[in-house]
Amino acid sequence: MGSTKQGMLYVLAAAVLWGSSGVCAQYIMEKSHIPSPWLTMTRLLFTGIILLTLSFVHGDKIFAILKKRKDAISLLIFSLVGALTVQLTFLLTIEKSNAATATVLQFLSPTIIVTWLALVRKARPTPPVVAAIFTSLTGTFLLVTHGNLTSLSISPQALLWGIASAFSAAFYTTYPSALIARYGTLPIVGWSMLLAGLMLTPFFGGQGESVAVDGHLLMAFFYLVVIGTALTFSLYLKGAQMIGGSKASILSCAEPLSSALLSVVLLGVAFSLPDWLGTLLIVSSVLLIAWDSRRKMRLASASA
Numbered sequence: 001m002g003s004t005k006q007g008m009l010y011v012l013a014a015a016v017l018w019g020s021s022g023v024c025a026q027y028i029m030e031k032s033h034i035p036s037p038w039l040t041m042t043r044l045l046f047t048g049i050i051l052l053t054l055s056f057v058h059g060d061k062i063f064a065i066l067k068k069r070k071d072a073i074s075l076l077i078f079s080l081v082g083a084l085t086v087q088l089t090f091l092l093t094i095e096k097s098n099a100a101t102a103t104v105l106q107f108l109s110p111t112i113i114v115t116w117l118a119l120v121r122k123a124r125p126t127p128p129v130v131a132a133i134f135t136s137l138t139g140t141f142l143l144v145t146h147g148n149l150t151s152l153s154i155s156p157q158a159l160l161w162g163i164a165s166a167f168s169a170a171f172y173t174t175y176p177s178a179l180i181a182r183y184g185t186l187p188i189v190g191w192s193m194l195l196a197g198l199m200l201t202p203f204f205g206g207q208g209e210s211v212a213v214d215g216h217l218l219m220a221f222f223y224l225v226v227i228g229t230a231l232t233f234s235l236y237l238k239g240a241q242m243i244g245g246s247k248a249s250i251l252s253c254a255e256p257l258s259s260a261l262l263s264v265v266l267l268g269v270a271f272s273l274p275d276w277l278g279t280l281l282i283v284s285s286v287l288l289i290a291w292d293s294r295r296k297m298r299l300a301s302a303s304a
Contacts (some may be wrong), residue, residue, distance in 0.1 A: 011251040014236035019230025019297070021257030022090070023266060028093055028220050030267075036091040038207040041200035043225055044087055050230040055186035060185025062187045065179070074179055075191055082172040083189075084196035089165035097158035098269045103259040104143060105162030105280045108250070110289050111136040128292035132285040139281030146274040153274070164260035183214035183301025185237055249290045253283045 025043075028034060053060050065071050086106075111133055118125045120287035125133070146153040154162075180187045240248040260279055265270035 003242050007239040008247070008251060010235045010239030011243065011248045012239075012254055014239060015216075015233045015252045015254035016258040017228055017232040018252075019099075019103060019106070019255040019260075020262055021224055021232065021261045022094060022103050022259050024220055024224045024228055025091055025264070026094050026267060028217065029091075029222075030222065032212070037088060037094040037154045037200060037204040040084075040091050041204050042221075043091075043205070043220050043229065044083065044193045044197030044200070046197075046225045047229045048190050048192070048197055050205055050226065051233065053192030054193060055232070055236065058186065060184050060187050060258065062190070063173050065183050065187065065191065071155070071179060074176075075188065078172075078176045078179065078188070078193065079192040079195035080199060082168070082175055082194040082200055084170035086165060087193075087196070089168050089202075091159055091163050093161040093165050096156045097239055098263055098267070099278075100256070100260040100263040100269055100275075101143065101154055101158065101202060102162060104256045104282055105140070105159075106165045106169050107256050107282050107286060108136055108140065108163070108166035109173060112166055112170040112287050114289055115173060119196055120255040126292055127287045128295070132288035132292075135281045135288065136285035138282075139278040141278070142274045142281065143278030146272065156296060171173065189233065239271045247290075248286060249293075253286055256283060257274075269288070 025039060026041060032129055065075055090102055090106055093105060112124065114129050115133060117123075118129065141147075142153055144152055144159050152159065176188050176192070219300060236248070236252075239251075256279055260271055260276070266272050
């Protein structure tokens with residue numbers, strides 16, 4: 001298998017697994033009545049430990065960032081506003097609605113990023129970006145209202161947390177680029193998750209004491225942490241390195257689609273025609289942004 005095909009397979013598998021992790025989190029919360037903050041805390045703690053262990057085995061100097069005060073402060077900011085916030089708002093959205101809706105709303109983050117960059121740089125957005133903004137807003141409208149201006153198809157809390165999740169994901173994607181360039185992806189993401197989990201522990205550490213744990217619940221938690229988070233992240237990272245970020249972002253569109261399909265099939269979530277249309281429109285906005293990014297790269301290389 002060629003490296004490009006292998007990389008595409010890695011990214012596609014990661015996208016599907018990411019979609020399934022939200023479904024798994026919904027199953028855990030529905031079956032055990034575990035509060036979303038406690039599940040967020042434990043997911044972050046275990047995933048952080050796993051990623052840092054993988055990074056150490058890989059030969060990374062995982063403690064180097066802690067020795068530089070400025071970078072350590074940046075890591076703390078990323079841990080709090082990035083890792084903690086994006087995971088907590090995502091699981092809160094699932095708790096208030098379902099995994100499919102939470103995943104699709106979080107997929108608004110690329111549109112938020114390109115809109116923010118256009119405003120900061122005071123640059124007129126390109127036609128594909130304008131189309132992406134329009135399709136994402138239309139998709140969100142269909143998803144949360146089903147086309148009815150007088151009512152919401154999801155709770156106001158779910159909409160609030162879902163939009164917050166998208167903004168958090170935008171920050172999570174853009175903020176740590178300088179840190180990652182200096183220290184590597186695994187150490188930064190591993191530390192951010194571990195620190196975020198530790199930040200939540202004093203507030204929510206005791207919420208899981210009354211949970212009745214059985215074999216199915218343990219298997220689901222193992223899948224959420226090891227397969228749906230740690231392995232998934234490693235697959236995506238490896239695949240993106242092999243095929244490039246633009247292609248990876250296109251293939252990652254399988255994430256909300258897989259989440260929606262698995263939610264319907266495994267959890268019996270009702271997904272109506274407006275829900276599917278809204279999902280496809282939001283996915284198409286990501287495709288437009290990725291296409292515009294590739295077009296700019298081709299123009300830049302041609303003029304070089």
